[in-house]
Amino acid sequence: MSEFSEMLESYVTTKKVNKYQMAKYLSIDRSSLHKIIQGQRNAPSKDLVKRMGKYLELSPYETSELLELYSISLVSPERYYRRKNVYSFLSSFHAQPLKIEMPGFQKSDFQIQDKEVVPFSGTRQSLEYLIYHLVTKENENGKGMIKFLGTPQLPGFSNMFPLIKGKTVLRHILSFSKYDSILEIRDDHNFQSLSQIISLYAQFANRGVRYETAYYYGTDFSHSAFPPFPYMIVTSQYALSLSGDYQNGLLYKDSETVNYLNQTFDALYEKTTPLLVPIQDLTSQLALNQKIMSCKSDSEILFQLVPCLVPFIQKIDIRKYLLDDMAQKEYFISAFTTYIQNLIHRHEQIHPLHFCSLNGIRRFLEKGVFDEFSTDFYRPLDKVDRKKVVQQFLKYAYIYDLRLLREDLGELSNGLKVYLSDSLGYIQFMSSDGNVIVLTLENPNFLSSFKDYFESMDEDLYYPKEEALILIQKLLNQY
Template identity: 25%
Template sequence: MSEFSDLLSSYIDEKEIKVYSLLEYCNLDRSTMYKIINGKRNPTSEAVFQKIAEFLHLTPVEYRKFKEAYLISKIGKDLYYKRKYTEKYLVDFPKNFSGEPVLFLDDLRKMKDENEYKADRARQASGNTSGCAVVSTHLELNHLLYYMISSETQKTSGKIALLLQPDYGFLLNMLSSLKPAGKLKIEHTFCISKTNQMTENHEIYNLMYLNKILPLYFSSLDYHPYYFYEDIFSHYYSMNGLSCMVLTSEFAITCNSEYTMGIFYKDPAVVSMLWSLYNSYQDKCQPLFYAADYLSMDGNDFDSPIYKEAPSYVLQPEACMVPFVDRQILDAAIVPEFPDRETAIGQMEALLHVNQAKMENGVCNVYFTKRGLADFAAKGLIKEIPEHFYRPLTVKERIRLMERILPCCRNGNYRLLKKPLNQLSDNLHLCVNNNFGYLLFNNIHNRTICLIINEASILTTFIDYLSSLDDSGLYTAEETTEFVYTLICELKKQK
């Protein structure tokens, strides 16, 4: 028996369904239907599953449970929940960033009243003459971290190092809200799972950690994460003593992975030794991401894989228009202030010509939303390109680009997204293949950041999810073509 067959059997009993009527409605032979009911085989297709569900007259709640059980029986529980969490991650990707600091005041209020907090901070930071102090509660730990990091942000050239998992909400929220007085470099080393371990709530640790650290990039901080592979449970959640560490130029804390106890150090020799220990660990690790400005006014390297690597999948709100931009549009739309404008336009033209051929030859699958394409048709803005580099495209230019993507729509490489991905954030652009990938988004200063993924399991997670999308999550080639053509006709009426 399987979860699906158990649920099917219970529905048949509860609703007093006659199996003969069910198999006739589904156009199945008796043997096949009984094998499905007894868990010896799965429905032969999605269409057969839908026919069974229709005949059972399920409520919306019952149908959701039935569909989930069917998919689990089809692909396995682990893979099902990994794809569901990946989908949730993509749908929940933050839609905008106001530039306001992440609020962590509720955590501060939970500590103690302000006067007592100041007294504690002064006593812990400077009153202790031994060079170290015992930290016995989560509250005390938060006090000291707030003091350490606040002090470091006032320096002309500050530095912070973290050796802990990205699961310390108070600390990460505090860091993402910082506005340093000078330069502040944040280095973060943590463990990720090579096998995509999941929490008890079916969350993929690696994506959950990615979600936790992204606000530091959005806040435009000088943040550098490093990773090493290990079993997350055994490394951080077993009996490993004071396995976590937070360092600044003057202070250090070592603590347990529950962040409930530790030791605070201010002796320069001890702090220096812990920095040496941290650096020795980091030397054995790899950068998780490389952050780069996309089309920076400081100059561009068009030999970068950002521009030249062909993605297998592109997921973004609007259709991928960039490869179909021609020299005429570049000459007319790119602002005069673009660095080394004529040379850059020549490089862009050559690069776009190559990428257009890749798109037309079906190398890449592009998934986008009706909302995003309609927004392009209305405004003439390509979200992948920072607005200050070009003027909005004219109606004529918009029509020309949309006509150029029609062949890609007809051959099924450009597809519109259905629920839930049709609610994709306007701030998310994901491009991946088996060896390379990046996230493109705007930070709080409206600078377009390209976060190059440097770790294989994250790429694998995205590739697996995107390659599994089918007609249940995508409009057909014909439906996509019809929508694009309708927008083109509407624009032609404006000319």
């Protein structure tokens, strides 16, 4: 029996339900209800499970719990929770800088003693104070580097590291887990770490801070490089080793030990795999797109609320929208024209799965900007050309497996885009100052989690393609 059928049987037994009457209420025969309760057959739909909840007089929480167990029974706990984590990432993603709340430090929180090795044992506030001290000291160097081995769950990670200023580099190594239990999969600290790290990229984008991330899986090599503590923060002047719960550690100040730990960290970094590689200039962005088109792939997935409209500007004169002082304008026009032609040809061959929303199309018609590119080299399209672009999108809609979402998944203002192929992906979003940030992603587990979520999305969440095209045309007629 599945957990769903076990819970359902428990409610039916506890409430002494007459199964014949319940089956009549549900409009199914008694035999079918018996098989569902015994786990011999799946319930045919969520609607039926909701009606079961009503008949059993379950509370909203109990009904929600029963529905979740029903959803798990249709796939597997692992796939269900991975899909849930992807949904949570997309729906809650926030690219705007967070407000940094500075703790009210006291002199007694932690004293940086005049010793070569200082034992650390203290509260969360003490640790935040210590990290604050290390960050501000390294910022004073002008071109410093902070090296961090650990997870974003570190107390002070969201508050203290965003204080890093331009020209100071943050190099971050994460240890990812290979999960053995459903509870670990449900909580999925790997995916939580990815979400927090992407948010930190958004924090750094406006200040020009270089953030380098790499990972390894916990069993890939031993933590013995840093005995006896598995977590480390290293700067040019200090090295802080921390226990797994961040409650105890040692602060090293002597130059010989600090240099040794810097070298040890660098050697470890060489063995890791890059997690996210940022691309923040137009030339590199076009180069990435060309790389993608040179890679063989049997499938592609595009998720962006404002749809992929760049391929459909071939009917307008892009010259009149490029800024007068744009560098290498002719080279860009040539490269961009080739890119568009290749992109359409590729999409005609692959027929990508394309998720977007009606509000996203409305946003383009109102603003005339492409979320794929920063607006520092072109002006917004005029209203006539905006309509031409959307008309071309409708004309070429046959090349996509179009999924027009019934409701926005996430905030339009983030400009979030997720691109996935068989072996490569990227996450793109817009920073608060209008710059587009592209983070390439090649981790196989994250790629497969995103792909599985999009390929299995509930059909109720998007319009049938024929209806979607009619709705887009009606929206276009309003402009």
